[in-house]
Amino acid sequence: MPSSDAAFLHRLLDVVTDDIVPLTETGVQRGNKVFGAALLRKGDLSLVLAETNNEIENPLWHGEIHCLKRFYEMPAASRPAPSEMIFxxxxxxxxxxxxxxxxxxxxxxxxxxxxxxxxxxxxxxxxLNILREVFDVQRGGYRKENAYWTARSIRSAIAELPAGERTPLEEKAETIVGIYDRLSARYQTGKSDNAIPLR
Structure with a gap:
């Protein structure tokens, strides 16, 4: 595992670029949204699995759900415990x-x-609409630290680093933002052709 928080964040951004984005590009071409996910081992940050949204097959197959589906389809003997992984x-x-x-x-x-x-x-x-309308949670205000898990914004973590470590990560993140801007435009242009209930 990287010895610094900056190295850890670099690894997360690299997984987005190298492992999730190629899957998402294909998914968006098929009519899916831009959301993706990956699982990494905590010990060495090696990739276990990357996936992307597959709502055109099933509206429940959000990027994270599809990743979990594929994860639990792995043979149990070769599947790491969730407690051993980064989501x-x-x-x-x-x-x-x-x-x-x-x-x-x-x-x-x-x-x-x-x-x-x-x-x-x-x-x-x-x-945000579902959190507000169904759960009466305003402005997405769920608890990011609770008895089950801790949620961390990568961009907020980058902003907390010293300038020398922060700048290269900000540049890498901005490159990813540009990639997702293009993917989003492609999805928005074609979304009327799919049957996803909440497009």
Whole structure:
């Protein structure tokens, strides 16, 4: 495992770019949203699995849920325990995915884009709307540290680093933002052609 928080954050961003984005590019071409997830071993940050949204097959297959589905399809003998892994999500998990991460036994998750980003930059307001309308949770205000897990914003973690460590990570994150801007535009252009209930 990297010896510094900066190295850890670099690794998370690299997994987004190298492992999640290629899957998401294919998924978006098929009509899916831009959300993806990955699982890494805590010990050495090696990749266990990366996945992306597959709502055109099943509207429940959000990026995180699809990742968990694939994870539990792995043979039990070769599947690490959830307590031994980092859960990485490209976007802050919605209420469905928050619950799934909890029920699956993960004690953490890290995300790059916030619920507000999903609403404002990606034109997908459902996460905040469902939290408000169904659970009466205003402004996405769930507890990011609780008895089950700790949630951490990658961009907030980057902002807390000294300038020398922060700048290269900010640049890497901005490159990823540009990639997701393009993926989002492609999804928005074609979403009327799919049958996802909440597009």
């Amino acid at each position: 990485l999500s490209t976007h802050e998990p919605c209420s469905l995915c928050l619950s799934a991460i909890t029920w699956a036994g993960f004690d953490n998750f890290h995300y790059l884009f916030s619920h507000e980003d999903s609403r404002d930059s990606f034109a997908i307001p459902h996460d």
